[in-house]
Each structure stands twice: as structure tokens, then as C-alpha cells.
Amino acid sequence: DTEVTQTPKHLVMGMTNKKSLKCEQHMGHRAMYWYKQKAKKPPELMFVYSYEKLSINESVPSRFSPECPNSSLLNLHLHALQPEDSALYLCASSHSPARGRQNTEAFFGQGTRLTVV
Amino acid sequence: KQEVTQIPAALSVPEGENLVLNCSFTDSAIYNLQWFRQDPGKGLTSLLLIQSSQREQTSGRLNASLDKSSGRSTLYIAASQPGDSATYLCAVRPLGTSNTGKLIFGQGTTLQVKP
Numbered sequence: 001d002t003e004v005t006q007t008p009k010h011l012v013m014g015m016t017n018k019k020s021l022k023c024e025q026h027m028g029h030r031a032m033y034w035y036k037q038k039a040k041k042p043p044e045l046m047f048v049y050s051y052e053k054l055s056i057n058e059s060v061p062s063r064f065s066p067e068c069p070n071s072s073l074l075n076l077h078l079h080a081l082q083p084e085d086s087a088l089y090l091c092a093s094s095h096s097p098a099r100g101r102q103n104t105e106a107f108f109g110q111g112t113r114l115t116v117v
Numbered sequence: 118k119q120e121v122t123q124i125p126a127a128l129s130v131p132e133g134e135n136l137v138l139n140c141s142f143t144d145s146a147i148y149n150l151q152w153f154r155q156d157p158g159k160g161l162t163s164l165l166l167i168q169s170s171q172r173e174q175t176s177g178r179l180n181a182s183l184d185k186s187s188g189r190s191t192l193y194i195a196a197s198q199p200g201d202s203a204t205y206l207c208a209v210r211p212l213g214t215s216n217t218g219k220l221i222f223g224q225g226t227t228l229q230v231k232p
Contacts, residue, residue: 006160031218042206042222043161056219090160097148097210097218104210104218106151108161 002027006091006109014117015081021112023074023091031096032074033106034066037088049074050096081116088113119144119211123223130197131231138192138226140207145185148210151220152181152192155204164192164205197230204228 004025013019023032031050035043048056049068057066063085065077074091094106120143130136140150149168153161165174165181167190173182180193190207204227208220 002163004160033218042224043220045219048219050218088158092161094218103166104149105163105166106208106218106220107163108153110160111158113158 002107004091004093004107004109006089006112008112009110010113010115012115012117013078013081015083017081018077018079020078021076021089021091021114023076023093023109024072025093025107026072027093027107028071029093029095029107030071030098031094031104032068033092033094034074034076035090035092035108037090037111043090047076050098078114081114083116086114086116119147119209119221121207121209121221121223123205123207123226125226126224127227127229129229129231132197132199134197134230135193135195136197136228138194138205138207138228140190140192140223142188142190142209142221144211145188146212147185148212150181150183150190150207150209152179152190153206153208155206155225157204161206194228197228199230199232202228202230 034046037043047066052068067075088111090111091109092106094104151166152164167183178195204225206225208222
């Protein structure tokens with residue numbers, strides 16, 4: 001099973017709302033990622049968790065708050081977003097390169113299409 | 118700073134043609150390179166992963182090569198089919214990020230295979 005499951009698939013939220021995106025994998029991967037993708041652009045890294053600890057925050061605004069409650073789950077909490085935050089949000093997982101792991105093939109979910117109104 | 122470039126940005130071919138997609142990167146200090154496929158509005162599907170010590174990988178009609186010293190990778194698609202129409206992205210994992218798995222993506226090549 002190489003599946004990364006993201007929910008919801010679509011989300012429309014107002015600028016004062018609080019919502020969460022969820023991501024789940026059961027491949028035993030200990031690295032999980034959030035990417036943001038705008039139309040006709042490549043994915044841009046937002047956050048990396050390695051062994052449930054935040055290892056990279058690519059200077060993402062605090063209105064995006066990641067959480068990794070266990071090795072299979074990754075959440076992205078959203079609050080007070082702006083219309084320019086509308087995008088496809090992608091979750092990915094891989095074996096963590098930490099501790100010398102060689103095969104770090106990344107697997108992506110189908111994404112959450114977020115629209116901020 | 119690592120930069121990844123994919124040429125061409127778009128490609129249209131008739132069904133049955135063999136084709137090559139190109140990916141170049143500016144810093145040869147990479148851990149591995151991965152090719153993905155993305156259908157419109159969908160997530161990324163992993164096609165092939167090439168470790169820095171490998172020269173090529175094959176999966177079905179796909180063959181990816183890696184020349185790390187020259188900073189180049191190619192994705193060869195044999196006997197193209199309309200179902201191959203998608204955007205193809207290459208991504209490198211630079212050395213120095215060995216504890217994070219960070220990927221740096223190219224801009225992608227959008228392929229259209231006409232019946």
C-alpha cells in the first residue's frame with residue numbers, strides 16, 4: 001500500500017474561519033511533509049516532520065499551524081487565511097533520511113483544494 | 118542554491134512516438150532524483166526514483182537516466198499513449214538535507230499525446 005490519504009478533498013472557508021486539513025499514511029514512513037501548489041507552478045515546501053518533530057518550517061506565516069500527533073497522521077490547522085492562500089495543499093510522506101535510510105521515495109496524497117473567500 | 122530546470126515546458130506528440138523529457142540541476146551534490154506525474158487538479162504520482170549512485174531506472178515503458186556530474190536527468194517514454202498526457206515533474210533531494218528529505222522541483226513539462 002503506497003497510499004497517502006488527505007481529507008477533505010475540497011474546502012471553502014471564510015477569512016475568519018478555523019479549519020484543519022488531515023493527512024494519513026500507513027507505510028511506516030517517519031517523514032511527513034506539507035506542500036503548497038498554485039496553479040501551473042511546482043509544489044513549494046511548507047513544513048517537514050521527521051520522527052514526529054518539526055524539522056523544517058519554510059518561513060510559513062503563523063496562520064498555518066502544523067501538527068503531527070503520531071507517526072501516521074499529519075494535520076495542518078488554518079486560521080485567518082487570506083484569499084491568496086487559495087491553492088492545492090499536498091501532503092507527502094517518505095522514509096526519513098535520518099539514521100542512514102537509503103530509499104526516501106516520496107509519496108503524495110491527492111491534495112486538498114482550498115478556496116478562501 | 119540548487120535550481121532545477123525542465124525543458125521543454127510543453128510538448129505535443131502523436132500517439133506511438135517515443136519521447137524524452139529533460140531535467141537539469143545546478144548543484145551535483147544530490148542524494149537522489151525523483152520523477153513524478155501530475156494530472157490536472159490531482160496529486161503527484163511517483164514514477165521513478167534514482168539514487169545518486171545509480172545511472173538509470175526502468176519501470177514498464179518508462180526509463181529514467183541520471184548523469185550527476187553534468188547535472189542532467191532524462192525521462193524516456195516509449196510508445197506514448199493518450200493516457201500519458203499529464204504534467205511531468207522532476208525533483209532533487211540535495212545533500213545537506215539528509216535529515217529532512219526536502220525536495221526541490223522543476224517547473225514541469227506538460228505533455229499532450231494526441232490520438
